[in-house]
Amino acid sequence: MKLPEKGLAWPEIEARLNDAKKDDFSWREGRMAVYYYYLDDELAEVQKRAYAAFWTENSLGKRAFPSLAKLENDVIDFGLALMNAPEDAAGTFTSGGSESIFLAVQTARDWARATKGIERPNFVVPRTAHPAFSRAGHALGIDVRRVPTTRNDFKADVGAIASRIDDNTIGLVGSAPCYPFGVFDPIRELGALAQSRGLWLHVDACVGGFLSPYVKRLGHAVPDWDFSVPGVMSLSADLHKHGMAAKGASLMMLRAKELKEKHQTFDFREWERGPYVAWTMQGTRPGGAIAAAWATLNYLGDEGYLRCARMIMDNKKALIDGIGRIPGLAVLEPSELSIFVTRSADPALDIGAVSDAMGTRGWLIGRQVEPPGIHMHLNPSHERMVGDYLGDLAWAVGQARQGGARPREAGSTY
Structure with missing residues (x-):
């Protein structure tokens, strides 16, 4: 970067910052498995x-x-x-x-x-x-x-x-x-x-x-x-x-x-x-x-933290139940809090290929290495993505079985 001769006004700076973020994954839609913890815009404000x-x-x-x-x-x-x-x-x-x-x-x-x-x-x-x-x-x-x-x-x-x-x-x-x-x-x-x-x-x-x-x-x-x-x-x-x-x-x-x-x-x-x-x-x-x-x-108080915990555990149950209905996938057990790993239950299904396919739909996937899997760390805002995630995950399994996504070695994003 070269410094401008004269300082920029805020509207120009804001526009450039927003442009810099254009390729980021959407945390607001719950499409990231790591890096953020979010409830709502009111708490953010x-x-x-x-x-x-x-x-x-x-x-x-x-x-x-x-x-x-x-x-x-x-x-x-x-x-x-x-x-x-x-x-x-x-x-x-x-x-x-x-x-x-x-x-x-x-x-x-x-x-x-x-x-x-x-x-x-x-x-x-x-x-x-x-x-x-x-x-x-x-x-x-x-x-x-x-x-x-x-x-x-x-x-x-x-x-x-x-x-x-x-x-x-x-x-x-x-x-x-x-x-x-x-x-x-x-x-x-x-x-x-x-x-x-x-x-x-x-x-x-x-x-x-x-x-x-x-x-x-x-x-x-x-x-x-x-x-x-x-x-x-x-x-x-x-x-x-x-x-x-x-x-x-x-x-x-x-x-x-x-x-x-x-x-x-x-x-x-x-x-x-x-x-x-x-x-x-x-x-x-x-x-x-x-x-x-x-x-x-x-701002949250005792009630707010209890509400966040309930949202996380309800989201987890909905996701785990949905994953269990997708042929070829299973959730690694045990899992005791807000984190779980999705694995392949079918030797013919490459979980790395499933992850690749999910990436084409705008999901930042946490890649588990040992054993290979999809790592998910839930926060309250994931409530809004449960249906879309399960739908895209079922599609990704189909793509992986058809060879629509190229398998690669799993690697952790964190």
Whole structure:
């Protein structure tokens, strides 16, 4: 891009921005399996106005903007209460799940270094754990050991994990639920293992943290996964997923404030400006993301979150029932929350070819690699696409059987 000699007026800028988006997939019509979480235009407008009200404020400057400190503390307090944290728990507002996971792994590392003297640490995690754990390990000098899950239900194999623990192991991970299959790892068993070995247990609830409590209230079976489970030391949960907040919002929570004060806090004084204290990987932190999250919580309220959970689970049932009526397709079981995988139940049907055919109808398909399938992560707005999706999916199966779509190797979009 070359800068214009003179700045453009907003109408021209707006037109160019809209033109740039012309080839994007339509999230408003629910044609994307990943990347977005949406309820309706009314909530979106609340988020935009709240973000704009704090668009220039910097949450690094809590002395300058005590309003942001209060809003952030309100959001953290809500998350801690929802996830049954003890009274002395603490939390941090982060930019997303990857940063929440990074901070949890870093805090565990520094805790183990201070309390155990471990200098070459490792984490033992299920293979289904999010890539952010390996990314954090790469940056922090931690060996992240991935262990295959159980064959029948894709959950963490506690015995296999126990066998990989050694004197340098500092922590374990469980997902609630995992992203590839939408199933909950056995958090109670992992908590007991962590306690018996003196290890840190992090629960990755980036997907389910703000959804599971409401799904459980609707009567669906949800296993124990939060701070009510002994041994859980930290927990990540994304506000910008099923917390329905604007992007750039997640929480990393710790069982005790002492852990945050002693092992998470970055307190730097070796320069001319004096103390620099931070709890995240960011310096400048956008106040708009905090304000939009606070506004979302207050706009939706308890009833609103329950309504979102009901919409998601109703959408899931309608989709799964419809997929079951399409010859050659089946839904991979188990599936316990908002994620499920559609697989080929016919050796002659290439699910990759089905995905290709769906792409020609304007659907952004999440491609599952192991086993090959179509990955779907539902949010409330998918309600509007159920009929169209099932109709196009049946058509895509026909196209794949006729060779109308060229098979290709499946690859994840995330």
